Amino acid sequence: MTNKTDYYEILGVDKGVDKEVLKKAYKKLALKYHPDRAPKDKKEKYEKKFKEISEAYTILGDDKKRKQYDSFGHDASAQGFGGFESSGGFSGDNLSDIFKDLFESHFAQNTKGYTEQWGESSFRGAYNTRAGDDLQYGLTIDFEEAVFGCEKEIEIRKHVSCDSCGETGAKNKKLEKCDKCHGEGRITINQRTPFGIFRQVATCDKCNGEGKIPKQKCRHCNGQGIVNDKIKIKIKIPEGIDNDQMIRVEGKGDAIKNGRNGNLFIVINVRPHKIFKREGDNIYMNFPISFSQATLGCKISIPTLKGTKKIKIASGTESGTIVRLRGEGIKNVNGYRTGDQFINLKIQTPKKLNRKQKKLFEELAKSE
Numbered sequence: 001m002t003n004k005t006d007y008y009e010i011l012g013v014d015k016g017v018d019k020e021v022l023k024k025a026y027k028k029l030a031l032k033y034h035p036d037r038a039p040k041d042k043k044e045k046y047e048k049k050f051k052e053i054s055e056a057y058t059i060l061g062d063d064k065k066r067k068q069y070d071s072f073g074h075d076a077s078a079q080g081f082g083g084f085e086s087s088g089g090f091s092g093d094n095l096s097d098i099f100k101d102l103f104e105s106h107f108a109q110n111t112k113g114y115t116e117q118w119g120e121s122s123f124r125g126a127y128n129t130r131a132g133d134d135l136q137y138g139l140t141i142d143f144e145e146a147v148f149g150c151e152k153e154i155e156i157r158k159h160v161s162c163d164s165c166g167e168t169g170a171k172n173k174k175l176e177k178c179d180k181c182h183g184e185g186r187i188t189i190n191q192r193t194p195f196g197i198f199r200q201v202a203t204c205d206k207c208n209g210e211g212k213i214p215k216q217k218c219r220h221c222n223g224q225g226i227v228n229d230k231i232k233i234k235i236k237i238p239e240g241i242d243n244d245q246m247i248r249v250e251g252k253g254d255a256i257k258n259g260r261n262g263n264l265f266i267v268i269n270v271r272p273h274k275i276f277k278r279e280g281d282n283i284y285m286n287f288p289i290s291f292s293q294a295t296l297g298c299k300i301s302i303p304t305l306k307g308t309k310k311i312k313i314a315s316g317t318e319s320g321t322i323v324r325l326r327g328e329g330i331k332n333v334n335g336y337r338t339g340d341q342f343i344n345l346k347i348q349t350p351k352k353l354n355r356k357q358k359k360l361f362e363e364l365a366k367s368e
């Protein structure tokens with residue numbers, strides 16, 4: 001049992017509030033207690049409060065988690081419902097997601113604005129969190145290419161910076177001062193409330209906070225600074241990669257104006273091999289040997305990933321005997337070990353015999 005403060009209480013809202021109210025309450029508190037804005041002697045207090053607020057919103061902002069919380073309170077995790085505390089539901093990742101969401105929605109609906117005290121540093125910090133979309137691309141490669149690694153070139157359509165205007169959106173990169181915010185990037189809104197006039201500063205919606213606007217729109221991107229284009233990207237496929245594994249190519253996702261590029265994820269599909277079957281880092285194959293080879297013993301040449309290998313078959317080998325060649329499998333994609341090759345020996349019973357062979361078998365039968 002925990003004696004933590006109620007999440008609704010932390011956010012200062014009633015239990016039945018809808019999502020919008022909840023989000024607003026969170027935003028207000030998160031901005032107020034953002035650690036960057038703490039006075040020197042209150043850093044710890046702000047951090048603690050900020051963490052509390054964020055944790056509360058992580059739970060209540062998620063419909064499923066909120067329902068669990070409403071039914072079981074802080075003990076939801078103890079009920080085995082995949083609760084939030086034991087599973088580390090409140091993680092840094094989550095927090096940054098919420099934060100990104102928080103700031104992005106600010107930019108999207110910039111008339112709502114932020115309070116005047118909102119420091120310059122958090123303003124810029126927030127801006128830097130903007131990122132283009134992540135992209136996914138399915139790539140089919142040959143069995144050998146997966147085993148030994150390779151380099152591939154793919155062509156994808158994605159958002160890229162407009163070359164003509166250098167992402168400014170302006171013809172000949174010529175910008176002028178935004179007339180709405182006089183180059184400040186921010187505008188002041190006076191809001192009449194029951195408590196008096198409340199001054200709010202908001203990002204300028206004409207220049208998106210940049211303070212500058214194109215003299216004339218760039219024609220290539222229609223002033224967006226970003227265009228949709230087909231581009232070629234070289235991908236390094238690591239040795240040992242397998243079906244459904246993913247390669248992350250940093251910064252090759254969609255571009256976004258004044259933000260960093262998203263990432264590109266390559267999902268690998270491997271074509272099957274004619275002879276070899278792969279399971280993990282091991283490879284498996286069937287290999288036929290003749291009745292006399294199995295009976296008398298012999299040396300045979302076996303195909304391996306790197307060529308052929310001679311192996312000895314003992315006399316009296318039975319069909320279905322498995323031969324293991326250590327280290328002839330696939331090198332693990334993480335480089336930890338190399339798998340083995342397994343050969344299933346299949347004895348072929350002769351179906352057609354010539355006269356001489358038939359005579360020999362008959363003699364064999366007589367001696368048995």
Ligand SMILES: [Zn+2]
Binds near residue numbers: 165168220221223
């Ligand atoms: Zn352009």
Ligand SMILES: [Zn+2]
Binds near residue numbers: 179212
């Ligand atoms: Zn402006």
